[in-house]
Amino acid sequence: MYELFSYGDAGWGDEILRGLAITVQLAVVTLPVGLFLGFLAAFASMSKWRPLRVLGFGYTTVMRGLPEILTLFVVYNGAGLLLNVILRWWSPEAPPTDFSPFAAGVIALGMVFGAFAGEVLRGAFQSLDIGQIEAGRAIGMTNRQIFLRIQLPQVWRFALPGLGNLWINMLKDTALVSVIALDDLMRMTKVAVGVTKQPFTFYLLACLIYWVMCVLSELVLAKLERRANRGIRRVTS
């Protein structure tokens, strides 16, 4: 049993760890992309200009109604083709370009994260006290100062629980990239199963690794939430 998980040429320990590294990388790179898209979506859906509002609303609605795996396939198979069509139209001699599975994973998972995050952030912005913004204006703050010093710190506090949930969902969704042949934790597990014919052992191991990551994330998030809420007196219930 032990040899199966050993580190080195005979065991699968090192392959699975390598897969884990890719999973973590994917999640960590996707987070800022998703947050960025989330902010864009939130601003768009709160915009005074109607077309932008429709765009923001359409993006969050469509992305949240589609299975993540479908989004991933569309990005992986479709975006590559589209990119080449545009590139050839732009300059016919351009060398063919391609999305790596990693980039497709980042874009697809980022788009899903962004759609959900857009709703969380919009909710957070809308729960801000309008009087504080007026107060900021009254003491002569610029719009940027109001955004950075009044709005953002509080949006962070309001949005943190929702964003934390999204992070955990995204961490689990990274397993989907295994079907587009990115060598993440899930795919390396499948490879190990294919060779060793021990499906229960290895899939259970993969589940346990994901579980540990999620539980650790929850602990860190609880800490962050406590930190974000310092200085806020809670009404004892």
Added chain:
Amino acid sequence: MNPIEILIDYWPRLLDGALMTIKLTFLGALIAALVSPGFALIRVRVSPLAQAPLRLYVSFMRGTPILAQLFLIFYGSGQFRPALEDWGLWTFFRDPFNCALLAFALNSTAYQTEILRGGIMGVPQGEIEAAKAVGMTWRKTLARVVFPHAYRIAWPALGNEFILLMKASALASVVTVFDLMGRTRQVFSKTFDFSVYLWAALIYLFMTAVFVFVWRQAERYLSRHIEARERPRTTTPTVKGTQA
């Protein structure tokens, strides 16, 4: 081939897949809906130590990818075939549909349990005390006071969970159950025509939209007696957004 031709040539397959998606989602959600009230009560009423196994189960289901759960149940059960045969369970596990359904039901049970637990905790203590005061038994209190109110509170979140389950069912084809996503990939690997993915996307959005509409109507029906005073606020933004 243009997108319309793809639809004309392959709609029976896509329809077949969509029906499978609906079947998996409905049965999975239904089984979970039957089990979760009991689990939710345990989560609220029983001492922390006694509910530890349940909490572990919920945490595991929510902390691992559903793709991994599917593989674990389907291929993992193959590793224990002799034992399962001894217990007479192999006929169940032999069928991939059963395995997929089991995975989705187990997963959804964990989520529905937590949602319902939140609903039960949201029922004001005063209502339960009032029920006691008029002499209701504990069973009656649960059936007439606690659960009706808890379901009304949990309704939007339960709707969300249903949509999440429908999206998760798109993974069933990895264990040879050909749902809408599986059929779509099959058509794509035959035609290499990208538009089939866009048709699949439209079908998923349509199914979600119909479900959200029905769920909303049900929510209005459930809260018709308080409509005049106060309409229940849709607390979760996710449901709000999934209407098309």
Added chain:
Amino acid sequence: MRLWNTIAATLALAAAGGATATAVSAETLRLGTEGAYPPFNYIEANGEIAGFDVEIGQELCKRMGAECEVVAQDWDGIIPGLLANKYDFIIASMFITEERKKQVDFTDPYYLAAMTHVLPKGSDITEFTNETLSDKVIGAQSGTTQADYVEATYPDADIRLYPTQDEVNLDMASGRIDVQVGDMLPMLDWTTKTEDGSCCELAGEPITDPAFVGEGVGIAVRQEDDELREKLNAALAEIRADGTYKAINDKYFDIDVYTMK
């Protein structure tokens, strides 16, 4: 402002890492294969992709004076991946069929193939017709000629299509499948040389219907890459003539798969 800079920098980084322009140069050729089809292509415990297909491909690269980079890709996406320029040619035991020829061009066959039925040992199935198999579970890998064959020949059976051949085998060994249709050589390898494959045995006549098996197994290239196809054909003829092909062949098989004799 710092926040925005960080986000912008991260995005730029992701874009740069993602969209790598890859010109088809003489130095490096990217070989696309599946990696779940032993003994033709599979992943070893050290993480490397190996097998007959890969070795032949690398030898061809060497003859063309190029470095070979092996790229793994799931089967269902293997032709779209070639068209999207994720690699330059596919050497993954792909039958040359009319349907695939609409999308890609093939080299001359680099081995001949047939398909076969596989049964669990002691199975009561003796005849392979739609009637006799109508209440049976038949397994095959999806998107393959085997899957086409099964769907066309046994429309009334309960057909199960799996993403990889490994998974068909895994499920046949655990007893979920009554019959599977697979490629002759991998099935021979699986049933005679592996522990889990000892559950099962080949049965019936080899399936050689050209409508499904085509002209043999070829290397696929993009339709505009005529030059690469010609070079691959020349290199193939070369390794066939000087015995290199036979040396690789003998590492994996007891018969010469080029002629199936």
